[in-house]
Amino acid sequence: MTPRPVIIVGTGRCGSTLLSEIIRLHDDLLSVSEVFSFMTDLGIRIDRAFPQGLVSGLDFWNTLSSPQPRQTLLLAHDLQMPEVLYPWRRGRFEPLELPPIQQAMLAHIDTDPDRLFDVLAAEVPTWASAPIGTQYTRLFGFLAGRYGKRQWVERSGGSLRVVERLQATFPDAAFIHLVRDGRDTALSMSRHIGFRMAILCGLQAEQLGVDPFESNDRTDEADLSDELADTLPERFTKDAFDRFDLPPSLCGHYWSGEIVAGLAALKAVPADSLLTIRYEDLVSNPSPVVEQLGAFMGCSVPEAWVRGSAALVRNEPPRWLELPSKQREDLAEACQPGFDALENFGLVGSHS
Amino acid sequence: MLGSTNVNPKRTHVVTGGTGFVGSALILELLQRTSGDIVALVRPKGDRSPAQRLTETLDELIEGYALPDSLRHEVATRVVAIAGDIETGNCGVSAFDTHAMRGAEFWHCAASLQYQDRHREQIERTNVRGTANVVQFARETRCAMFNMISTAYVVGSRQGDIIAEAPDMAYVNNCYERSKIMAEQQVLDSGLAARIMRPSVVIGHSQTHYTTSTDGLYGFIRNLTKFRNALERTQIGLSKTLSVSIEVDTDGLIDFVPVDLVVRDAVGLSNANADPDYYHLTNPTPPKIADAVNAAFVLSGLRAPQFVGSREHMTEVDLKLQQRIDFYSSYIINPKRFDRSSVTAVLGEHAQSGRDLEGAELHAFCNCFLHRLEGSKRTVAAVR
Numbered sequence: 001m002t003p004r005p006v007i008i009v010g011t012g013r014c015g016s017t018l019l020s021e022i023i024r025l026h027d028d029l030l031s032v033s034e035v036f037s038f039m040t041d042l043g044i045r046i047d048r049a050f051p052q053g054l055v056s057g058l059d060f061w062n063t064l065s066s067p068q069p070r071q072t073l074l075l076a077h078d079l080q081m082p083e084v085l086y087p088w089r090r091g092r093f094e095p096l097e098l099p100p101i102q103q104a105m106l107a108h109i110d111t112d113p114d115r116l117f118d119v120l121a122a123e124v125p126t127w128a129s130a131p132i133g134t135q136y137t138r139l140f141g142f143l144a145g146r147y148g149k150r151q152w153v154e155r156s157g158g159s160l161r162v163v164e165r166l167q168a169t170f171p172d173a174a175f176i177h178l179v180r181d182g183r184d185t186a187l188s189m190s191r192h193i194g195f196r197m198a199i200l201c202g203l204q205a206e207q208l209g210v211d212p213f214e215s216n217d218r219t220d221e222a223d224l225s226d227e228l229a230d231t232l233p234e235r236f237t238k239d240a241f242d243r244f245d246l247p248p249s250l251c252g253h254y255w256s257g258e259i260v261a262g263l264a265a266l267k268a269v270p271a272d273s274l275l276t277i278r279y280e281d282l283v284s285n286p287s288p289v290v291e292q293l294g295a296f297m298g299c300s301v302p303e304a305w306v307r308g309s310a311a312l313v314r315n316e317p318p319r320w321l322e323l324p325s326k327q328r329e330d331l332a333e334a335c336q337p338g339f340d341a342l343e344n345f346g347l348v349g350s351h352s
Numbered sequence: 353m354l355g356s357t358n359v360n361p362k363r364t365h366v367v368t369g370g371t372g373f374v375g376s377a378l379i380l381e382l383l384q385r386t387s388g389d390i391v392a393l394v395r396p397k398g399d400r401s402p403a404q405r406l407t408e409t410l411d412e413l414i415e416g417y418a419l420p421d422s423l424r425h426e427v428a429t430r431v432v433a434i435a436g437d438i439e440t441g442n443c444g445v446s447a448f449d450t451h452a453m454r455g456a457e458f459w460h461c462a463a464s465l466q467y468q469d470r471h472r473e474q475i476e477r478t479n480v481r482g483t484a485n486v487v488q489f490a491r492e493t494r495c496a497m498f499n500m501i502s503t504a505y506v507v508g509s510r511q512g513d514i515i516a517e518a519p520d521m522a523y524v525n526n527c528y529e530r531s532k533i534m535a536e537q538q539v540l541d542s543g544l545a546a547r548i549m550r551p552s553v554v555i556g557h558s559q560t561h562y563t564t565s566t567d568g569l570y571g572f573i574r575n576l577t578k579f580r581n582a583l584e585r586t587q588i589g590l591s592k593t594l595s596v597s598i599e600v601d602t603d604g605l606i607d608f609v610p611v612d613l614v615v616r617d618a619v620g621l622s623n624a625n626a627d628p629d630y631y632h633l634t635n636p637t638p639p640k641i642a643d644a645v646n647a648a649f650v651l652s653g654l655r656a657p658q659f660v661g662s663r664e665h666m667t668e669v670d671l672k673l674q675q676r677i678d679f680y681s682s683y684i685i686n687p688k689r690f691d692r693s694s695v696t697a698v699l700g701e702h703a704q705s706g707r708d709l710e711g712a713e714l715h716a717f718c719n720c721f722l723h724r725l726e727g728s729k730r731t732v733a734a735v736r
Contacts, residue, residue, distance in 0.1 A: 199586075202582075202585050202586075203582055203585075206578055206581045206582045206585055207578050207582075222466055222468070222471070223574065223575065223578060225675055225676060226468065226469070226470055229468075229470060230470075247668030247669070247671075247672070248668075249667060249668045249669060250586065250668060250669060250672065253583075253586050253587045253590055253594075253669070254586045254587060256587055257586060257587025257588055257589075257590065258587075260587070260588075261588060327668070330667045330668050330669075333667075334669075337587075337593075
């Protein structure tokens, strides 16, 4: 029986990168990392990553390999997310040319991502037209076969946002939902380059009435606050980006919204195809959680894998407790709807 | 007293900013209450001629303000649009056209309503240097009277009873207010016979509520609408669950004045040969700030806000909103009552008596704008 594909979803900044590292340690599992983070250009070009109808191999390759404006703008201004793994010193791409699959996915799989890119450049355009889900499945299956893996596991930060698209695109997939205390998640979002950029771009689009990366229409530019005006693509600087004030509590509201909407969407996933785990459980006592993951995915659970996984874990105290009391209160209040939703979902103890 | 004047009922009127909100209403009022010709200086824009731009604007307003159709004939026969740009010397007007404006009465309505510091250069270019150019141009035409449409909010952060008099730069809140004070000074220093007319927050037509303005009350509403959209983008339903705090003087009044009442007073002062002086073109019966702010929030799709007297206990999200609407603070904190005695002294019972803007009436003004806003709404990318 062919093992089912697995997709790990979460709000982003929920510790899911650790899961990708754990998956990568397993001999039978291909860890596919951050494909949809970068294919959607930080969660914004969603329609482009999940087009309707048939997609030719060439069009699919063009989408995989065409640089995306937000992520390359960040790199061009020396703003690199920790998720970006491309080896600049020995790689051939410059920041403004870096394809979305070169940001993290290929370097997560192979130590020579440029060579792997060339292999895919020769292969993918030859594929017959098919729905986008088939093309992604072919891609991940091709890579799994090339590296002798039996099963692929995809994880992209913040992909809970598109879980309905993922379900529709991969109807046979099982889902792992990783949940972390919203207060630490939100605080981390407020300091993370990718999330700051995504939220900044969302605010600019709402104020302008157009996406400033897709349109030159600046009719409503006067409505932008200085910090949003100074970070328009045509004016973007690292200093202006660093000045963008993103309060943790605003990210707390965002986290709550993602949890509420995500849990509602996950109701459509059959119970035996959904595993919800807490980040806090994973880092406080990793071995049973890793064993639980293995059992859910249907792969072997070698002791060495469990041990190796446990060695990756760093259990650090919650950072949100270091905030001034007023900020802590605002943050906790913003996260409350998310905590309530998790409790209703049966995830008691999602915060303390 | 800022000079002396004579009046002539057939006098030509020269209007800058004739396609703007107040300027266009002024032209329609002049057509109805004077018999002179009207020359509008209109900046060429895109592929439409000044005449096309002006005619389209006035046609829209004749319908929107429910004015008689016969006004269209008056527009066609008495209004001349000539290409002009107040940001250039002689306002970009040819010597031939300049001669035709000799002895006219000027109405300087053109202005930039931007207020952020990052637009300072453009604001000063339009409001200060532009006014200097118009003043110089008016001097060359030997203008009979110079009416400047300024703003009652040149008083900045002052509160209480506000007399129509020379402003004090010490109270300005932003570069827009500063530019309007400097513009008034340009006019006063020119030696022209001049009336400084100061409307408050100009809103739509008193009877139809129709507006082409996107500023003042409407800018406030537009910002609230966008804030609501941002909340919804952050978390679906957040705009309905989150109650934000806003700094407001709940006992104060906010001076909204319908555009037709502004121009009624303005043309009335001209027809009455009013002396050069400062005039508040404001509403004698303004609504309460708290009612207006509540209406704007609720009609924009937000929960009614909590009113606070300071920012000390605001949340981070409250402060984000406050940052967005700071420009409007001079309307909703430091409440003011604008003294209209210089207007009523001239116009007596003919002065406009205001418009009751309580409850449903205020909602009607807001909704008229929101309807326009909804019609122009653009689609942003999918978020899920």
